[in-house]
Amino acid sequence: MRRRRLLASRRVRITAAAAASAVAGVLVFEGVTGNSSVDTGAKSGPAKADVRATSLKLGAGGTSAALGRRDTAPFSMLGVTWTDPAARVTGAVEVRTRSVAGGNWTPWTALETDLDGRTETGRSGTRGSTEPRWVGPSDGVEVRINAGGKVSAKLPAGLRLDTVDPGRGPSLAAEPAAYAADLPAGPPAAPPARLPAEDPPAGPTTEPTAPDTTEPAAPDGATPAPGEPTPPASDDTPPPTGPVTDPPTTPAGPDPSGSSPAATPPPAPSSSVPKPPITSRAGWGADESISPEAPEYLDGVKAVFVHHTAGSSTYTCAESPAIVRSLYAYHVRSEGWKDIGYNFLVDKCGTVFEGRKGGVDRPVLGAHTFGFNRESAGIAVIGTYTDATAPAAVTTAVARVAAWKLGQYKGDPAGTTTLTAGAAGKNYFGKAFTSGTKYSFNQISGHRDGFNTQCPGTALYGQLGTVRALAAGPVTGLAIKSVTGAGLSGTTYYTKSAVTVGWSASTPNVFIGKYELLVDGKPVATTAGTATSAAATLALGTHKVQVRATHRSGKTTTSAAATVIAEKTAPTFPAKPGLALRTGTVNTAAVPLTLKWKAADTAALKEVRLTAPVARTYGPTVTSAAHTAKSGAATTWSMKAYDLAGNTASASVAGTPVIMQETAATKTGKWTAKSSSSYLGGKSYSSSSKGAGLSWTFTGRSVALVASRAATSGQVYVYVDGTKVSTVDLKSATTKYRDALWTKSWSSSAKHTVRIVVVATSGRPTVTTDGIVYLK
Template sequence: MRSRRVWGAAAAVAAGLSGVLVFQGVTGAGDFGTGGEAKGGPVRTDVRSAGLETSADGRSAALGQRDTEPFSLLGVTWTDPAARVKATVEARTRGAESGRWGRWLTLDGDTGQGESGAERGGTEPAWVGPSTGVEVRITAGGRSSGKLPAGLRLHMIDPGKGDARSSAMEPAAFAVETGEPSASGEPSPTEPAPSEPAASEPAPSEPAPSEPATGESATSEPAPSPSTASPEPSASASTSPIPSTSPSPSATSTVPPAPPSSMPQPPVTSRAQWGADESISPEEPGYLPGGKVKAVVVHHTAESNAYACADGPALVRGIYAYHVKTLGWKDIGYNFLVDRCGVVYEGRKGGIDRPVMGAHAYGFNGETTGISVLGTYTDIAPPEAALTSVARVAGWKLGQYGVSPTGTTTLTAGAGGTNYFGKSWAKGAQLSFPTIHGHRDGYNTQCPGNAFYAQLPNLRKWAAGPVAGLTITSVSAPKSGTTHYTKAALAVGWSATTPSSLIKGYELLVDGKPAVAVAGTATSASTNLALGSHSVAVRATHHSGSTSTSAAVTVVAETTAPAFTTRPTLALRTGTVNTTAVPVTLSWKATDNAALKSVRLTAPASVTYATTSTSAARTATSGVATAWNMTAYDVAGNTGSASGTFTPVILQETSAVRSGTWTTKSSTSYLGGKSYSSGAKGASLTWTFTGRSASWVVSRASTSGQAYVYVDGVKVATVDLKSSTTKYRDAIWTKTWATSAKHTVKVVVVGTSGRPAITTDGLVYLK
């Protein structure tokens, strides 16, 4: 019987259902949290185990609710490494701090027969956090043939406490390293190593070892002395057991080179940094027989979401101990592990930049690398930080070998198998896989979970590039129609759906040429434009070198100020006249060579008008010279101003030259408190003034008559003063000239039948 190492299972002394499980540590037991401290060195992990009681029909098993020494990770194993548990495996624990029992966790069926020479089969381990109590139940359901495998045991792992080097634990999702690994020498030809007998079952001539019964102590081999760092790959790797699905590298094969990648290497927390105890896995690493990674297999560790980011190193140590100490693997199965915060951890030793043989994808370990995200992602996808780190690691590893993350590859099955979707194949079959695929594509497992699996198409795009979803989100230059305008300065903002850590940089393009280059974390850039019309876009460069360009926007740079082709001008208009509010019309005309934005009256009031407006009804104070100031603004921010000064003057009726009979009326409703009234046909009033606009002001009622209006001796209008409502100080007639000049306005009573009288308040003119 060949065995890589024997990790003895501890015995359980049960004192009834609520008894305390007392364990004998398998690698130098000690109190929880003591002896396992490390200051930048290896961290000791303790594994304790207890046998499960199987029912008479072999279709259920259980471990009653028990008190335990503290632990944080658990898993269930069985004697035959090749056996699969066709049953529901559940466990629950009692929190060390809360003292409360948690929910039942369902453990994923098995680890996937990852390593040849493995001593036991087992479920995926589950991180439960510091716990001091446990209960397990396994049921085969209604299947009559669904008997459980022999030798069921629960393993509880205390991952120890380590002084994690936080500076090395930078999330790959949020850090970019620009250096590329240099290539080493070429690999030497290799030959397959002789096959070795399986370590999991005894030879027919040997008696099978019995599982320790309850109350018995298991034996263990002395542990090798601990080392403090991961061994460096040597020029001549020792012969070591590797996954049964691929040929073994020869004992004299050289370490394969580390080719440069088209993608930068993300930050990776080394084994020494997460506290790997190298003494428990002393064998030399193995490498892919072909020396090339052809695909990346994505995993999750299952039932491990309830952990803090600071727990990442401990969780990795727990998985490491479970794979090595309980399953009998030579090392942790995954090449890389990623926590939910995006921190990447080195998995199996041998050099992260080398094609290290992992034990993660039964039948396809010989051509792939494995990345596992710590957590269960059946119903919820991993956080973006974790997905981004997986994309970065996958892109970097595939980039070392010229493999497209969005392509497909052909893998040779090292063993017959069936995947999650029911597809089966024989050993040696040539199968097509996406170059980044889920564990379920090559093995009958739910891994990496439905929600995570649904993210793989997007993850492939992130890893390969180009940058997706690149869109200009803001332009500092105001917009008119489809064109933006500025004097010269321009700031452009953008967004992309590809995470920034996968982006090498951005360029602001002006007329197709780079004007500004910024980092991949930037979301805006500024520049100054030359006068004229320009096409402006943003170009993103993925770390793979692929580029994408946003839709362009048109930006015009211009410095010509708007002009007033018609300066601000007043004209009298109809309406009620008061000494403080004479009705006037303000007129103007503003233009711009590019795009007018608005026109503002800044004095004597503050009003903004639309670019299409050329006039507005206003009022002015009589007897006061008032400046009417206006400013025109174009979209680029240029301005032009103009003004005009005008004085409305009220000429009372007493200042007119009279003919005929007129009587005086008094009322506070009249301008100045008095007015003239006449019903005598031909009676007239004449005013002489120098101005550019005039309005006749009257009182009106239902009995008011008509009058003729003469301007400079010429009859220009017949005005009817009749009104259904009584009105006072009503500017009923107006006249405006292009320029200011001397004019006369004469009103003559018509003598209308039945209503001959008219009442006048005077004349207003504008100078």
Template sequence: MGRSRYIWGTTAVVSAGLVGGLLLTGGSDQPGRNADRDGRPGPVKSQARTAALPTTDQGTRATLKQDRTEPFSMLGITWSDPAARVTGTIEARTRAAGSGQWSDWLRLDGTGGQGEAGARRGGTEPAWVGPSDGVEVRVTADGRTSDRLPAGLRLDMIDPGGGDSGTGVPGGMEPAGHHVDAPDDPAESPDPADTEPGEVPDPDAPAGEEETTAPTEPELPADPAPSSQTPTASPPASPPPSATPSPSASATGPAAPPSTAPRPAIVSRAGWGADESISPEEPGYLPGGKIKAVVVHHTAESNNYTCADGPAVVRGIYAYHVRQLKWKDLGYNFLVDKCGTVYEGRKGGVDQPVMGAHAYGFNAETTGISILGTYTDVAPSNAALTSVARIAAWKLGQYGVSPAGTATLTAGESGSNYTRKTWAKGAKLSLPALHGHRENYNTQCPGNAYYAKLPTLRDWAAGPVKGLAIKSVTGAGLSGTTYYTTAAVTVSWTATTPSALIGKYELLVDGEPVATAAGTATSARATLAPGSHQVQVRATHQSGKTATSAAATVVAETTAPTFPVKPALALRTGTVNTTAVPVTLSWKASDDAALKEVRLTAPTTATYGPATTSAGLTAKSGAATTWSLTAHDQAGNTGTATVSGTPVIVQETSATRTGTWTGKSSTSYLGGKSLTSSAKDASLTWTFTGRSVAWLVSRAATSGQAHIYVDGTKAATVDLKSATAKYRDAIWTKTWSTSAKHTVKVVVVGTSGRPAVTTDGIVYLK
């Protein structure tokens, strides 16, 4: 519910009066259903113990430390006047049963008694602390409204039952959270009621053996119905303490209308182990029989509970509301744990417009959903928010109300909200159909972090699906903003609306559905005809509203890439040895749609981009090598081409010589030898048949120049000078388009001061 902004006062704050109706002893939303006979666990008995909090310092402080207590898992601080408020500091810490470790101090909210007629005490929201056997409490007034704390302060400790962990149910049964009321089955008929009498405690008796006796307090008036409405029935009288709850044979509340949204799974009261004997009064229903708005809350307790603790936490809140504050039943209509499990709250039928005690002055026109925990600084989990959105959509959908719309509510009492807006009794307030408690009451509830999520919650509940977008198209390549495929693709998408609120997805091609998938799906397949297509995803929200993603252009084509310029090999400059002769592989690939890449598959592997047309490689001397290329387009079509060549090394000794040449030996030369000459016009001539040739030399700072003649014509003058020594250097190359017989002649220039020319032969490509 939330934190008040007053320290304490005397304004009566109670729930709306409840209209008489069906009593559902078994806690099911199906009238007359017996918990034992439908396989559900029986009620779980809770234990409540109290300890007085004596005040000191003229009534401004109260402290208590108990090192040994009976086991408990939930606590709250209560006081005599249900209309009082405490905005001072209320803190507690507990000792964990078993480990003996004390927790950090937990701050409690002094909201007070937002209860109902007959409420006996005001109090904080209850706090789940887990199995504990020790407690310490400190309460301090802040002096803004009063210097004194309210009278009758006490600590209330609750053991929700179900074993040491507080999470199970007795007798070796399954945990209560496993019993879920599925959506109604029209074909199923309820069984006759057959329950045993349960113990009904005296509402004026102490809650437990340690409970301090509170003074007799007057009953508070019921929260009046809106002035524009007249209740359909008078509230039933509470049965005497000795009475036992007796289920009615038929519902006296309004007929449950169908909803525009599907009903989520709900753990029934029997499922979480409700002890119906402690709240024997029959349920009440909204005077107008119609839910106009949903009010969301947090329980303002610790978030340190496990998902398995959920049923026990609900039982603890139930016991606190009924046994400690003396409400007729649990205040909320629905509760949700952080794992998204939904629990039935106040009895009367989850599909009925049951009157809760959660929004003072507005209970008569609303239903209340509370997430277990406190969400001032941290937002609820997506699982919890999803469940809240589903319940809100279902309940509002029963009465034709959009979760994204507004509702005009009639105030059943004067009041103010968190932003200090005030109103008189009977005033008409326009509020969101799904709103936080702080908008109709002066409280921080549902916490700042949760409140910031309300726009998202409304979007999820109302639809259409938000954030729908195509994430990827597999089986296709992407070039720019266009996908290319041969035919079959898998389209993946994403959406920010939870899948539990989505009815289905459809894959559209050129506006027509070609595949349908469940709301939990994230992809679908399609086979496209040749041509360009617009592909989209359409999501149908559970409300029936649709959303369509932006279109992706997908081109289906089966034309293979081609090599309009066939691959070719040529010798290139660089260092030569018998296992690695430098060559250049060149090609030109193209595609009708979009070329993706060219892959070299033999004699080695490499991948090149669509704009690349050549690569520097090496080949083994004397070995015929086939170079294989495959062109890939974005659609996945392929085309291949090959070229073969053999690099052949011709030693310098094979040349026809003129002039003076001297042999030199070194392991740095090819074959260990080379020829050198400083004589001007000395020459070496090689004749070969091939399509590319390179002259191999040794180079140094004293090396000279040489003229090169090809087929009798001077082709170049080459300077062999090098600052560093180089051996087997292909310093000059020439390539022809086809293979033919050619002659290469090298002539020493006789460069002044450095006439020497040293050669290691030639290499040609055949």
């Protein structure tokens, strides 16, 4: 219910605005039934645009002008135009608008005035203008203009506000369809009023999505060459009144270089680089009825000029077709051009749109760089790039279009060419041009190189080096990133034979024709420019592996070489795995062991893995590891050595740890039995008698003495096979039980006797033993 009331109020407001517009002197170029200021859904066929012009009232002395805040029919783009295309507004042109969505008024926004209305070579009836500013769906506007505060700086005659509703075309929905259906079903109730101080609009306005043309004004005193119209002087004389008609057209005169545009479409030459995806005029909804004149053609394209359209950069890319349609309508109906000025437009998401009709693959004469249109093509980036740089998607798309178009005429995107000036003037850097004289330009130039304008914006102009490099090549940043199927040691890879080489490049893959995998300088695999890896099978030996990238221009780049050694020799175990008892706390379920080994490889050892009874992985320089094993259980310890090529070797060792408690020993002297759950088996022997002894006989390869320890514990002598080998002190700052504190190992298993004798150390004579552990 609330939605219906809102739509009804909008109908009343818009209808009232239409009536008010008639009283205020609004010139309606073309009203379209059911149009909204945004796309409400995809539709096929052209989109009819609604362009309205409202005269601005000059203040005293002609140094200011204004249009009071008012309701309007829906629109999404606006600009201010005036009669004389050579006249300049030296002060500020500011607007603010009311959003359809929220009903809020925007802050005051300045419109760029450094534009050129004479870029349409040989055509009369064009108008001077500000930038066309995309403001999004709006239904209210206010304008204020001043000449800059100088008494002598008068505003040009015929000032008017032009608003553009792009109509519904091939675009994503941006407004509920119900709102579009509730718009007034026809032109304003009152016929458009005629304003004596307003220049008549240039014919009916039916608008498809078209890019914006930002054309800076020619320098003061510029003298057009033959074929360049001489604009009328700017004064305050009101233009004659009369019916709204299309402006007369003047055929283009001969170019000073002797080359005149052709009316017959020339053949479409093939290009040395692939054509990028381009949204056709039908694709963005161009209404061809508003620009019925046939396109004109050049002999070829020697340079590409990059522009920005100015205006907002905060649009969504779903709005791009509507922006292009609006620009198209503004160029044709507001500025009086025959068609949209640019040959191509690019939005901030990198979508490329066909601009001026005649065939994207043909050298269509555009209206984008005054004085140099007849040997060049124009690419405009939608938005303003004075301070903010263009996204990578933009520079990539511009480079693709420029490379393809120049490639049709054997141009070099990184090179220079000579262009003949079609009019006198100067550029942004103060360089003067004389009509009929040849001048050197980069084949990818900025608008400011050929005209006194800030276009394409300082930030985007600074990115033209990147654009040239992308378009011209070679591929940059090419490097091998991985060699799968091989192990890396330092800077050398090792493999048995088969590898997959991965790479990366900083150049976008759309500019890369192919990759080749090179082994010792010879290609062994070729992939598309979108690939990032390729496989190869290597013969035994040492190889240099590289990747070569071919840019669309034909230039090649080869990566640094990776050394890859193919070998199939297995690792070895110079020291087979071995087991020995170690110090530590003994439990029946966990007897401390040390596993030892030594592995080697003729090329490069990678690792050694323990696979049983537990899984562990050790580095190539590790030769031992601490483990535990269950007492009385025979265990096999299996190991596998790997080299970096993937070759392997296996080895193993078996062992059984056995606990012999003190009760299994032969006693001499006095020993006292002690009981505690902390002892092995719950019991131990203790003695403080000097010379008391215990001896154990076993067959094994390693042995450990187990005892209880405390701060008052004494010492024992240790004899092995009748020979004294050590004096072991059982003293410990902390109490310990079942502590293996002395060990001895042999290279092989044999029968041995271990005997301990009490030393009866002064002040701490007592020792407590818990038996021995041996490994068989």
